[in-house]
Amino acid sequence: MTRSNEPARAPQGSPPARSLGVAAVDPVPFCREGLSAIVHRTPGLHWAGHAGNPHAALQLAEQVHPDVLLLDSGLDPNGHLAKLLVSGDPELLVVLLVREVHRTAAFLQTATLAGVHGALPRTAEARRLVEAIRRVHLDRRYVDPALAPLVTQQRQSPRPGEPVVATRRPRMPLSRREFQVLQLVAEGLENAAIAKILYLSVETVRTHVKSILRKLSARDRTHAVTIAFRGGILITQPEDSPERGTPGQTPFPPSGSAERHAR
Structure with a gap:
């Protein structure tokens, strides 16, 4: 099955442009609302829903099938969630919103090995977020300029006397x-x-x-x-996460919503 998308406005007489469904996985409600507002006001994008924890993120990906998923690094410090998301849907593009504590070369390498397609600071401006979404869709790879030096650092050979740190591909024993x-x-x-x-x-x-x-x-x-x-398979909630609500509450548009699209 193929993804169906809401058409963006196009000049009269030309075929409708393809609209990208964007969803977010973030534990903080006002962050999700901010991301939703950015997507809603950007031509060519539409909001596909949100989730606030890892198991809801997998439900979101399975049931809504967004084109691009914005993932808070605080919910996936070891790359396990990204790996499960990407392995379950090869068409899904995962963009990591990197917290300050995770702005390291080792973390970005782990994320890349887990299958993440793009990364930018969680505090980036709206225009940088939109650029990341569009660049990831076009090239399937994007690193924000603020994080690029860390990626370059990954590729550089260690200086004499420096220890060689091997970053392993995240291992997730569970389905x-x-x-x-x-x-x-x-x-x-x-x-x-x-x-x-x-x-x-x-x-x-x-x-x-x-x-x-x-x-x-x-x-x-x-x-x-x-x-x-x-073992890092499960993580504690990030410090800025609100207290858990009712377990299993619907984290994305209900069935029949215009924002929901299936494959």
Whole structure:
């Protein structure tokens, strides 16, 4: 199936231009609203929805199929979420909004290996964000000038006497669905509640939980969550995240919304 997009305005007599669906994954509501406002006022772009946590991000990608996904680096410090998003949809373009704490050569290299297509500072001006979206769509690769020196630093050979730091490709032992289930287990939800949120049967959730325990060599659910946090598979919420709302609340336009488009 192909992505269907809302047409942008085009000169009379010419075919409608292709409109890019843009979505955001950010834990802060006013940041999401700001990104939405920028997209809404930019010709050729339309807002496809948002998510505030990793498992909702995967639901967003699966159900809405945006063209470009803006991802807060605070929700993916180890590249695991980006890797799952890109592997699940090769057409999806992921643009990382990099927090100050993550502005390092090692972090950008990890993100690149995870499959991220673009990166710019989370504090960048609106025009830089729009440029990043358009450049990523055209070239499938974009690094904001403010981050470019870090990318150059990655490629430079270490000076004599400097240690060589090897950055490995992020390893995610869990499948997309197992990752979502584990996220919800970590929130304290039981199988029935997880099944309702992910639109799965309770038996399917049980199967995923068993697979998670096996892959993480965990004794039980609590042990699996502990192992996942220690190994960086799960992360604590960024410091500026609001308190969690109701687990599983809809993070993107509901079915039938004009902003939602399927493949």
